Amino acid sequence: MKIIIADDHAVVRTGFMHILNYQDDMEVVATAADGLEAYELVAKHRPDIILLDLSMPPGQSGLIATGKIHEDFPETKIVILTMYDDEEYMFHVLKNGASGYILKNAPDEELISALREVYDGGTYVHPSMATSLVREFVQKDRKLADEDDPFKILSKREIEILPLVAKGYGNKEIAEMLYISVKTVEAHKSKMMDKLHLKNRPELVEYALRKKFLNF
Template sequence: MKIIIADDHAVVRSGFMHILNYQNDMEVVATAADGLEAYDQVAKYQPDILLMDLSMPPGESGLIATGKIKEDFPNTKIVILTMYDDEEYLFHVLKNGASGYVLKNSPDEELLSAIRTVYDGGTYIHPSMATSLVRQFVKKDSGEVETDPYKILSKREIEVLPLVAKGYGNKEIAEMLYISVKTVEAHKSKLMEKLNLKSRPELVEYALRKKFLNF
């Protein structure tokens, strides 16, 4: 199977490449340092599997890239590799089209098993996250009301929203917009409140749905 590894740390990419290329049934055909590069590499190589880190600042995050890649290249199956043992992230990456969710502290055998399971058409969830997944799917719909962000958000909040969703930190956003870090924090808190969002994954999903990530 052809595999692409997307992670912002070169040493991590190198380590996983060594593990996967040692397998008789796996070949790493390319690597990427962020979501945008991952998209380009998938377009070029059309791999069977994309092994994707969830957080790759300051570039485009794996959470954002997963939805784009799955929409444009449905035959490429995505396995998320992350440090986040977080049910919110798990729920959102699965909704965005990922087929696997593996924690970075898992043994090599688990990663290999996850890749093979996904390649064969299955879904792999780290065992510790299975209960969280069930909890998320049995929750009743929150009844989110669709609102026009251009009517309820200030101009500055509209500028901050896509930057937060793309994974930039408060300091980076402050430098980009020539405002203080405290002002960024205030705008971020206010827009989350106005949009009734409780977590960053929810904000990312909202930004994707409203096309803010094209900014």
């Protein structure tokens, strides 16, 4: 695999270059001192992976370079190499296209393993930060599930009305069945469509069918 190393310290670039070039399946094709130079070298060499430091003062940072490189050269995998054991940094770069996040104090074997995993299409996160990443995705999935749960979106009265609408009952019939006024039925239907982002009665019926409200 062809690799570019971007770090503002020459001794770090040289050290990692020796480690990676020693591997039979790795070749460091270039090194950069900041994000702008990293971008230019990616454009020139089109590497498989760029090992990118987050902070490279006074030049362009890895935070900025990550998004630019991912957008213009998506075939190049980005692995962040940093001293920052920070959840916010990790989430930011992963959301902006990075495939790996590893700390500079990690053993050489971990770095090599991480690069191979990313090269094969995987994602690597330093073990000390994996728990935070899992927690973030679990919370996100729960939030999305809540947003699509009619029992958490609709009121009790709306949940009573929805299956009756889906079964084809008119406003007057529903009003009589629930002992409420026709205007109240119409108001609840309007609120349901607003909450569920639906435009008309057919879409409301389709939603009820999808959510199995006809069984109610």
